[in-house]
Amino acid sequence: MSFLAVDEQLEIIRRGTVEIVPEDELIEKLKRSKKENRPLKVKLGVDPTRPDLHLGHSVILRKMRQFQDLGHEVILIIGGFTAMIGDPTGQNKTRPPLSLEEVKKNAQTYIDQAKSILDESKLTLTNNNDWLGEMDFMDVVKLSSKLTVARMIERDDFSKRFENNEPISLHEFLYPLAQGQDSVHLKSDIELGGTDQKFNLLVGRQLQKEDGQEPQVCLMMPLLVGTDGSAKMSKSYDNYIGINEKPNDMYGKSLSIPDDLIYTYYELVTDVETAKLPAIKEKIESDPRNAKHDLAFTIVRMYHGKDAAKAAKKHFEQTVINKEVPDDAPEFFFETGKEIRLLDIIAETGFSPSNGETKRMIKQGGISIDDKKVTDKNHTLTFSEGDEFAIKVGKRNFGILKAK
RNA sequence: GGGGAGAUACCAAAGCGGCCAACUGGGGCAGACUGUAAAUCUGUUGUCGUAAGACUUCGCAGGUUCGAAUCCUGCUCUCCCCA
Secondary structure, eight states, X not given: OOXXXXXXXXXXXXXXXXXXXXXXHHHHHHHHHHHHTOOOEEEEEEOTTSOOOBHHHHHHHHHHHHHHXXXXXXXXXXXXXXXXXOOOOSSSSOOOOOOHHHHHHHHHHHHHHHTTTSOXXXXXXXXXXXXXXXXXHHHHHXXXXXXXXXXXXXXXXXXXXXXTTOOOOGGGGHHHHHHHHXXXXXXOXXXXXXXXXXXXXXXXXXXXXXXXXXXXXEEEEOOOBOTTSSSBOOGGGTOOOBTTSOHHHHHHHHXXXXXXXXXXXXXXXXXXXXXXXXXXXXXXXXXXXXXXXXXXXXXXXXXXXXXXXXXXXXXXXXXXXXXXXXXXXXXXXXXXXXXXXXXXXXXXXXXXXXHHHHHHHHHTTOEEETTEEOOOTTOEEEBOTTOEEEEEETTTEEEEEEEO
């Protein structure tokens, strides 16, 4: 295998990156790699506690994919060790430690999803439990002597939590060390991570130096801003687009991002060629509406294929723009000749979590049958042979009610 | 080891014996509007019940009281200050 010219590789690597520390070392590594015809080891550690991947994760995975395409060795580390301890980050609730079984299961679902981005045939998979699990207490003590407390609480998230009087467990200090130890173990050349990982990535460099290795280059990707346009994409903020989501949801959610995020999404989460980005930028200026629809289309296409993307586009146009009942609305069947309360019908469809919620929606005009708003919460329907009603519950739930 | 503060619904945060299913903000949901599931404005926001009402909810377990998120006891957890 021969590598692309260093400049060409760099152009691809730089797409979307926030920071490469230090860039000149990267250039040196690339030059040497090409000269010796030896791939670089590119490492990414993932935590299999929450196995649902979204576009935020895809930013880094896509970068990994680019390294694969450039011919480098891409190593995905499943953080089996850390997951079994249970990361208490966030609240004062201790997360239940995951069992070996759960870790395996989660890791598998993670990999299954990651496969839609990475080239599985070229992927090296490891689990850091293999080496971290072997360390004894003295090894850990020695490792922890390499970093000072002052250095540790420099970290943004720690200092913030400290200021906010939020608990920080001692073992959380060990996380960067564990992650850095992974780099030592694998002798990685490059480690990828989000900007929030900067500290951890740098610890890897330091530990490698202490070990007499050439330190890794740290490559930071931006944290993708979620569909709300402000916070980073995350499941807990519910501003995410999951890569496993249904085409219709994926399409709609993609459209809901604020306009000034369109370009960022193109750059970070789509597979459009780097060379085409300038043209896209212009399109966003001149025709944001269609640029955004194209983006939504591209995202759905990447994960579900072209046909699904077309269908999702149509679904969106029907339901949101024309407010019509879509072709793919689910059907529900009811007995004939019997007066059935709308409340019960909606409960049957699962479109509303409780009767209270349904009543509220009726009161506010959020429910309609055959395009007519229902205003009476005691409304009933009686089906006779062949009857069919189109029902809309809230903004997004459509159904066809049919006589049984 | 000593002293102090605190734990309230999805989150943040009021309430400190009945007027509390619990102020307020965020979030969510709905309506209007829109190229948009954006922004903005308005409304709404425990469960069951047609309703009256019933039930569950204020860290956990008990207790006092006609009546507790509010008082008492024990427990669990967290933070701060001092050593």
